[in-house]
Amino acid sequence: MSVTAKRKKQLRVEDASAAYMVEPQQARHSGESRNPVSTFGEVTEPKVDQNGPAKQGEFIYVDISSVDNKLKRIVDPKVLPVEKAPSRARQRLNQGDVLVSMTRPNLNAVAIVPPELDGAIGSTGFHVLRARESESSWLFYAVQTNDFVEAMCQLVQGALYPAVRPKDIRAYPIPLPPVDVQRQLVAEIEKQFTRLEAGIAALRRVQANLKRYRAAVLKAACEGRLVPTEAELARKEGRAYESADKLLARILTERREKWTGRGKYKEPTLPDTEKLAFPPEGWTWTRLDAAIVSGPQNGVYLHRDLYGRGHPILRIDDYQNGWVRPVEQLNSVDADRNTIATYQLQSGDLVVNRVNSMTHLGKCLVVRENLVPALFESNMMRARLATGIRPQYVELYLHSEEGRARLTSGAKWAVNQASINQQDVRRTALPLPPLAEQKRIVAEVERRLSVVEEQKAVVTSTFQRATRLRQSVLQRAFSQ
Known part of the structure; x- marks a missing residue:
């Protein structure tokens, strides 16, 4: 089809739509016999069968x-x-029914029943729109518009369980062109959405590739494959270097000198290397215990009545791997001087999440200047590392799939959450490169991941643009 023909077809659809997309007030009072604006209640069945599933056997529940x-x-x-069968399993669904969740309408959980679910049982948490004088797909796209979502959000009742009522949905006005025009408009919407969905699918592939690339960079970094090893450079340049074994001996000396714990000082134990990969030349295996000169220390628990004023405090939702909220955006808590002195973060501290869902357990960060002088809450631990360890190297290692798996291997499970303790942190195996190599690894990882973050920002922006385009298509079809 030529560009001119396509444009003519588009104009025909737009003209057909424009003939019926008028203001509701004008339509109601125009004196015309045909009313171009109706409501969901007027064009759908007043009720659907509420008898629930059959008396025996199995049923499909939505x-x-x-x-x-x-x-x-x-x-x-x-x-x-x-x-x-749950008590809410009452509504017998037909192919083409439009399901609208009445709880949290801002989430816009809507769907149309496909042929394979004809006869399924729906929850009474849905309001079911069963078309009577319109196309089901026309109703389906109508409930996806921003105008509908915003109108429902204005009618929400309840704080803990925000919801709208069936009569709120049924009273919502929608333009109602003749069925043949509805079909034309639905076909055009679906054509545009097909194009958008193809682009969105490509964006999701880019997201997945960026995630895999990030994991590959961290894995290579912790296996000595990302930058030339210090041993290789020293040999090439004809010089000596401090191997990780010598570095570890120096770290342990510092650790003994800074020991302030109770009882007799104990030397950290070495990991069982039989189950670990052979380290690169100049590297060695140790445990995080050997790298820690202070801690791990659990954070502070303060009553919720003390929050909202006082000293900034880092909470569990204030950081993810690779991201942290600036100190000026943190919550605050009323803490005394002793509490502040004990739990105030310092630049270079390693913070590890100790209680969370399994997907987030063990997330960690190295404190930068933008977090000082925040406190840290009880669901995380803080450790300070020896001067021969780059905190950022330990951070990227614990962000890697292998590092996080070793950190959380001893996690304990409870209801809806898991936890690790100080001993789990201490016994985590750590591949230790020479100090100079640590610095190069950190610099190269930061360089590569900064490119990943730039690309992620572009993808996020494009996703947002696709969402706006989707709403623009709907707005044009349903404009009144």
């Missing part, structure tokens, strides 16, 4: 968690025996 609010699809229907 609840709110079954819906992917990004894809706007039912992605995880559940097969349940009748005797385990």
